[in-house]
């Protein structure tokens with residue numbers, strides 16, 4: 001089920017984000033701090049919470065919309081921090097990358113809202 005996939009991916013992303021945070025601290029170079037923050041929060045925390053909801057509420061987690069939502073959130077959770085890092089490392093160039101990443105995350109969150117409202121109403 002998509003909830004389990006989301007939770008498993010989220011802990012992997014969280015571990016990568018934490019190791020990246022340690023690397024920033026060791027090198028005393030905080031250029032990529034916003035990428036680290038978004039990887040941990042969108043790819044780690046939010047992805048885990050949404051996945052947990054799907055696990056706890058199978059009526060929501062077994063829906064096709066939940067599968068689309070979860071897949072989209074995983075994609076956005078990767079593209080957004082990667083895009084932020086790309087822009088930060090290139091003096092603001094490649095701005096389309098974080099813009100696309102954030103659009104994916106917004107659409108995914110909108111879909112989550114639809115799943116949530118639908119499920120909680122029934």
Ligand code: HEM
Pocket residue numbers: 017018019021022023024025030033034036037040041044045
């Ligand atoms: C092993 C765990 C972690 C380490 C070693 C770590 C390390 C760091 C470092 C070195 C910074 C930059 C601080 C500065 O700019 O002065 C930072 C910023 C930040 N971290 Fe972490 N972090 C960890 C886990 C997390 C987690 C789990 C989250 C969120 C769920 C998180 C969210 C943030 C945020 C929001 C910022 C501020 C980003 C910004 O100023 O643009 N971090 N972290």
